[in-house]
Amino acid sequence: MRLSPRLRMVASLVRKGARVADIGTDHAYLPAYLVATGHCPSAVGSDVRDGPLMNAVANIAACGLSDQIRLLHSDGLDRLSPADADDFVFAGMGGTLIVELLERTPWITNADKRFIFQPMSHAELVRAFLLERGFRILEEQACFDECRPYIALCAQFDPGYRPHYRKSYIWMGELPRCGNEAASYYLTKQYVYLKQRADALERAALLPDEVSVLREILPDIEPYIRKKHKEGSV
Ligand SMILES: C[S@@+](CC[C@H](N)C(=O)[O-])C[C@H]1O[C@@H](n2cnc3c(N)ncnc32)[C@H](O)[C@@H]1O
Incomplete structure (x- = not known):
């Protein structure tokens, strides 16, 4: 199964063996790839719109993965619970929307859960939110897809983690450690x-x-x- 470089980068931040939830799944390419390759045993794909969910149903059936991937109509995490997955992905959304969806979900501060973000804009708002709420940004990646640069980051709540960040951190995150073009x-x-x-x-x-x-x-x-x-x- 082929995936775009952007979604491959996102997939690489999902823990191997984790049950994954893909919020705003659209075509469900990401969960289909993660389950088909054996990276994840099962997945949930959710979207707020019916059109994308109908595409997702068709794609998942075509891949023969209907038993392992559940699709859900949900605005953000509203109809999901911590029991649904280990790793939660928000890809292809703006940073403002990502923060809005996180802000209204109290259980995100569950230290066992990992959150993976691929903001299309305003990554600084996502980083600022995560730092304020006691999350540790574990890793960031960057890639080119059709000549455009994209970034992705993963974070986990860590109640004992209160480092001092320079003001520049929300603009750079862990990207300097990537060292790629x-x-x-x-x-x-x-x-x-x-x-x-x-x-x-x-x-x-x-x-x-x-x-x-x-x-x-x-x-x-x-x-x-x-x-x-x-x-x-x-
Ligand atoms: C640009 S697509 C990204 C699809 C896929 N995640 C990717 O990265 O290729 C954004 C998707 O997020 C969905 N979406 C927008 N707002 C949402 C919300 N509040 N809750 C869930 N899904 C949402 C849209 O319906 C759309 O299918």
């Missing part, structure tokens, strides 16, 4: 966005407190960005 491309985009914002605010003499935070963050990101974007090298 996709991570560097992604961090460069973040850097350029933050720098342009700082420059524009400064020119307009607006929000000096935000400008000083941005000026503190930028040098932390700079070592990991593509060379031609580094200060003074253009």
Whole structure:
């Protein structure tokens, strides 16, 4: 079974042998791949819309996996419980929606459960939420899919974990540890966005407190960005 590089990256963060729940499953390619390859013994795929769920039913039946993959109509985690899976995936959604769905689910602070996120935007909101709530970000990955960079991260609640993070952490997470071209491309985009914002605010003499935070963050990101974007090298 073939999976896009983006979804393969997400799949690699799911623990081997874990029962997986894929929130916003759409076509159910991810759970089908994880079960068909034997990575996961069973899966739940959920979606808030009927159309995607109908595609998912057809795809799962075509793969002969209807006995191992259960499909569920659910808004976020509303109709799921911790008993349904070990690892919970949120892929292909914006960071704002991911945070909204997590915020209203009290049982996410179950230290046995792993959460895997592949935010299409605003990953910084997802990281900020996780850190505030006592989650440890275990790993991040980056890849190119059809020339676009994507990132994915996995996290687990850890009640005893209260490290001090620099302000830049929510913009970079564990991506510097990836050391690949996709991570560097992604961090460069973040850097350029933050720098342009700082420059524009400064020119307009607006929000000096935000400008000083941005000026503190930028040098932390700079070592990991593509060379031609580094200060003074253009
Ligand atoms: C862009 S698709 C991503 C599909 C797949 N997860 C992937 O990464 O390829 C987003 C899916 O999330 C579903 N979705 C959006 N909001 C949702 C919510 N609140 N709860 C569950 N699913 C949701 C949409 O219906 C859609 O099928």
